[in-house]
Amino acid sequence: MKDHWKDYQARWHLLEAPLRPNQEVVDAITLAVGGETSNVLLLGVTPELVEAFEHLTAVDKSEEMIGALWQPSKSTQTVREANWLNMNDAFGPYSAVVGDGCINALQSADEIERLMRVLKARLLDGGRFVCRVFERPDEPITDEDLLLSIDSAAHGNFHAFKWQIAMSLAEQSGASVRAVDILASFNRLFPDRDRIAEKTGWSLEVINTIDVYEQSSMSLCFPNRQEFEQHFALGFDEFEWLASGTYDLAERCPIVLAKRAAKH
Template sequence: MTEHWNAIRRHWQLLGPPLRPPPEVVEAYDRALGLARAHVVMLGVTPELAGLGATMTAVDESPDMIAGIWPGDTDTRKAVQGDWFDLPFPGASIEALIGDGCLSVIGAADLRRMLFASIARALKSDGRAAIRLYASPDTLDKPREVRALALAGGASTFHDLKWRVAMTAIAGAPDYTIPVTGIVEQFDRMFPDREELSARTGWELPVIGTIDVYRNSSVVYSFAPAAALIEEARTFFDDVRLASTGTYGLAERCPLLVLRSPKHPE
């Protein structure tokens, strides 16, 4: 797993929306949670979100991601090494928490439930959290449809296409999971000629080549539908809802899952 995230870090500048949040996503977090005066805890070190809140603590297990992606500690923000499943804060102490795509990158449903439980334990009774989803549609796209869409210029970025490709490959998978090696294998089947894809879309080959970081990885991603994630979250929160993140490419599959009223054990 460490090598997977090191590879992502090395290719960070070639990534784009929806993997990296555009400005309208930053605004959506602030609008959904009212972060201007809050101390915000962030899962991961997403640099585009580092300015949210009055102050921020970012938590990531990878020192290499902190060193390579985090825009740096200041008087109002810092990054610490830590475990999302055992957050380094006292129980019921966090007023606001955010995470970008983190439910997808941890994989299976049992791990998603563990993360929801960790967030619920850490939030104050009036605390709130928002996690941007990468959610598959209720009716999965067919590979031929995604291929035709891309070659017609209908995918906004290569990374928009990459998530669409991934979502075509999870049909029947337990917990909506897919090894990331399966994403690149599906892509190779759908787009055997990368030069054709580049010519038809204008995407540079090095950007298309970022998918190759998945080729030898042991990491498993998940792309659960939003409705399934809402049901999982309701075990741990009394108030669960979705909020739009804008109109960028694939935004309709990337809403915020907004969590309030954590269920603390008596």
């Protein structure tokens, strides 16, 4: 089995929104963090978010992702190689925690619940958790929907389409999806990549980024709104949902703004 994130960074330049945060997303996250910027924790090493916060600690468990993407521009920005789920009192406290798609990168609903409890412990009173998520729709996405959307040109870019395959599988498997199953489903539904490239205008190079899932040991999670809210309630007293922009699949990629209550 391969370590997904080790191979992923080599394809980074081929990724775009919804996979990576564009300026609209960065602006929305920055606005939601508001004035809570004195000590920000970033889950991952997303370069666009590193740029947005001057006083920042990035935490990522992948040496390869850190090596490829970590390029701080300020002396007040540091990185630590660690698993988010194991962050103890040696981390923080933080005024805000930010992330892009990081909840979806966890392996199971159990891990999401553990992360919520960890974040609660790592945030200052009044602190904020602001994160873009990929949200599975309530209405299941069927194979027929996927096939039709290619034919009707309603497919969006390749990454938006790939997430819809993943969301369709998540409906059947209880939110968590194995990366190898996303690839298998794509290959089963669309065995002729040249034809798909011609029909959609996606380049073969971009379509082939899905091969990073070959023999991957990774799973991804795609909770629906209700499942996300059950998870957030374990760590936060209040939360709200914000729109994240106008890019392909943006309607399925809202930003959660969760607040840790200030003690009175």
